[in-house]
Amino acid sequence: MIHKYKLEDTYILLDVNSGGVFQIDEITYDILDYYPDVNKEQTIENLKNKYSIEELSEIIDEIDQLINRNELFTKQDVINPNFINNTVIKAMCLHVSHDCNIRCKYCFASQGDFQGDRLLMDEETGKKAIDFLIENSKGRRNLEIDFFGGEPLLNFELVKTLVDYGREQEKIHNKNFRFTMTTNGVLLDEETMEYINENMHNVVLSIDGRKEVNDRMRYTPNNKGTYDIILSKIKAMADKRGDKEHYVRGTYTKYNLDFSNDVIHLADCGFKHISVEPVVTDPKMDYAITREDLPVLFNEYEKLTKEYLKRQEDKPFRFYHFNVDLDHGPCLYKRVSGCGAGNDYIAITPQGDIYPCHQFVGDEKFKLGTIFEGIVNTTVKDEFHEANLTEKAKCTDCWAKYFCGGGCLANAYNTNGNVLEPDEIGCELEKKRLECAIAIETINRS
Numbered sequence: 430m431i432h433k434y435k436l437e438d439t440y441i442l443l444d445v446n447s448g449g450v451f452q453i454d455e456i457t458y459d460i461l462d463y464y465p466d467v468n469k470e471q472t473i474e475n476l477k478n479k480y481s482i483e484e485l486s487e488i489i490d491e492i493d494q495l496i497n498r499n500e501l502f503t504k505q506d507v508i509n510p511n512f513i514n515n516t517v518i519k520a521m522c523l524h525v526s527h528d529c530n531i532r533c534k535y536c537f538a539s540q541g542d543f544q545g546d547r548l549l550m551d552e553e554t555g556k557k558a559i560d561f562l563i564e565n566s567k568g569r570r571n572l573e574i575d576f577f578g579g580e581p582l583l584n585f586e587l588v589k590t591l592v593d594y595g596r597e598q599e600k601i602h603n604k605n606f607r608f609t610m611t612t613n614g615v616l617l618d619e620e621t622m623e624y625i626n627e628n629m630h631n632v633v634l635s636i637d638g639r640k641e642v643n644d645r646m647r648y649t650p651n652n653k654g655t656y657d658i659i660l661s662k663i664k665a666m667a668d669k670r671g672d673k674e675h676y677v678r679g680t681y682t683k684y685n686l687d688f689s690n691d692v693i694h695l696a697d698c699g700f701k702h703i704s705v706e707p708v709v710t711d712p713k714m715d716y717a718i719t720r721e722d723l724p725v726l727f728n729e730y731e732k733l734t735k736e737y738l739k740r741q742e743d744k745p746f747r748f749y750h751f752n753v754d755l756d757h758g759p760c761l762y763k764r765v766s767g768c769g770a771g772n773d774y775i776a777i778t779p780q781g782d783i784y785p786c787h788q789f790v791g792d793e794k795f796k797l798g799t800i801f802e803g804i805v806n807t808t809v810k811d812e813f814h815e816a817n818l819t820e821k822a823k824c825t826d827c828w829a830k831y832f833c834g835g836g837c838l839a840n841a842y843n844t845n846g847n848v849l850e851p852d853e854i855g856c857e858l859e860k861k862r863l864e865c866a867i868a869i870e871t872i873n874r875s
Contacts, residue, residue: 431502432828433461436731436868443867445828447503450755452871456480457488464489465502518565519572520769522776522787523558525550525587526579530615531655534646535680535708535716549584550779554800555591558777561800563602573607577776577787582616592628611635611678613647614659614666622666631674634663638679638691638705645684646716660698667700676702676749682716686725689733696746704749707858709788709840718854727861734865738872753832753866767834771797771813785813788839813838816848823851829860 430445433453440458442451459479463472473485495501528547529536559574566572574595576588588610595606609631617625625632636659637643644654667675677700681688688705695703707726710717718726737748768774771785778790781800789795798805816838824830836859840852 430505430826430828431461433458434864436734436864439868439872441864441868441871442501443828444501444503445831446505447500448755448831449500449503450867450871451501452875456484457492460485460488460492464492465496517567517569518562518773518775519569520575520774521558521562521573522575522577522774523550523555523591524577524579524776524778524787524790525555525581525584525591527779528583529579529613530583531580531613531647531649533648535682535710535714547579548779550587552587552590554779554781555587556594557781557800559591559595559598561777561803563598563604566604570603571605571607573609575609575611577611580613580615581610582612582621585616585621589624607631609633613655614663615655617659617662617666622669625666626669626673632666632670634666634675634677636660636663636677636679636695637681638685638688639694642681642685642691643679646680646682664699667702676700676704676747678749679703679705680708681705682708683718683722684716686722687729688726689729689736692733692748693736696740696744700746702747702749706750707855709837709843712844718858720854723854723857726858730861730865734869738869741873750862751866751869753863753870755867755870765818765831765834767817767836768838770838771810785809786839788837789842812848816841821849821851823853823856827856827860829856829863832863833859 432443432445434441435458440453440455442453442457442461443449444451456476459476460472463475467475469486469489472489473482476485492501526549528549562572562574574591576591578584581588592608595608598604599606607630608628610625610629611633612625613635635647636656637647640654640656643656647655649655649658663677667677677695679688679691679695681691685691692703692705695705707718708716712719733748734751737746737751740746768786770789774786775797776784776787776790777800778784782790783797783799783804784790784792784795785797795809796806797810804810816835818824818830818835821835824835833856836851836855838848840855841848841850844852844854
């Protein structure tokens with residue numbers, strides 16, 4: 430299987446199964462409309478009015494050489510549909526707070542309370558969650574805990590206690606914890622920034638972009654915009670991080686389909702690591718992305734690609750969705766199994782309930798169990814485990830399948846009521862982002 434496309438004046442060819450990428454010329458691009466499905470003679474006949482017979486014959490011979498060297502039209506790796514059911518947990522989203530100090534209109538967490546009571550995790554539950562991760566990680570050494578909410582800085586003292594506890598336990602159990610935090614930035618001050626910078630491997634800072642865009646969707650409990658409250662704080666946090674892992678993360682909705690301007694705004698504010706992503710919500714919401722919006726959004730990603738390349742010399746920044754590894758990338762198992770939600774990745778609520786990921790928290794039918802009794806709802810666990818590429822009919826012939834692993838399960842469920850049926854709008858956006866990312870990488874290497 431191959432995928433070819435043109436972005437600006439660049440022709441790109443992807444060999445899907447090997448991941449090989451080629452920058453090609455127009456004649457090769459046109460030949461591949463026919464060859465090798467159509468034989469050499471007929472391909473030449475189809476194109477001889479546009480190119481010379483000699484040129485066409487030479488290019489087809491070069492394509493044959495790539496095929497013979499197993500570099501083009503490569504066969505798919507044998508994928509065993511009967512995956513060993515992975516019971517090794519390696520990452521945990523720890524909800525230390527089901528409360529928030531701002532209100533986001535699109536918040537999947539029901540503005541911080543996850544459709545329940547506003548709660549803060551206690552020390553006993555937090556430590557038990559870490560014990561649960563250690564026990565269920567078995568022989569895996571490197572583990573990740575993301576302090577999440579709501580707003581985790583509302584329970585900052587517990588965060589510090591749990592980091593200390595984790596450091597104690599990793600020595601005892603030969604583990605290595607990678608702590609991360611996602612915060613809206615409202616409570617950042619010099620003390621919290623120093624601690625976060627010293628103890629967190631990655632920090633996600635939430636802001637949507639331009640002031641009018643951010644304040645329309647992200648506001649305080651008394652309906653005041655948050656942009657002026659948080660911008661200087663998250664900028665100070667980002668500056669303090671320097672080269673350490675961090676990024677600012679925003680959400681675009683139907684109300685800012687021109688989101689490339691929000692990315693550029695954040696870059697102009699001095700942020701070097703940026704992610705602005707489509708909203709995840711019920712399709713019935715007035716701010717939801719619809720199929721009719723796709724042409725506009727495709728154009729926005731292309732606009733962003735041009736600006737991204739233009740700024741690489743004098744004003745460089747990194748855009749999350751334009752990061753792609755064309756040399757190594759994840760192993761076949763990871764490419765096929767996707768995000769691992771409900772199996773090697775779980776979310777823990779303040780009460781100690783276990784869910785497949787943070788976006789399913791609060792929906793009782795997806796509750797897997799508790800950290801006190803363990804995972805008892807194996808039906809849901811198995812359902813998520815089976816939500817891999819071998820089971821998703823719509824992914825079989827998709828050129829992007831090995832990059833996205835089948836897409837977000839929460840998006841699939843929110844859109845179609847079925848984790849096995851990918852969200853088509855999300856798929857189209859992912860494919861466009863990948864085309865841009867691959868083109869950027871190819872242009873940079875040429």
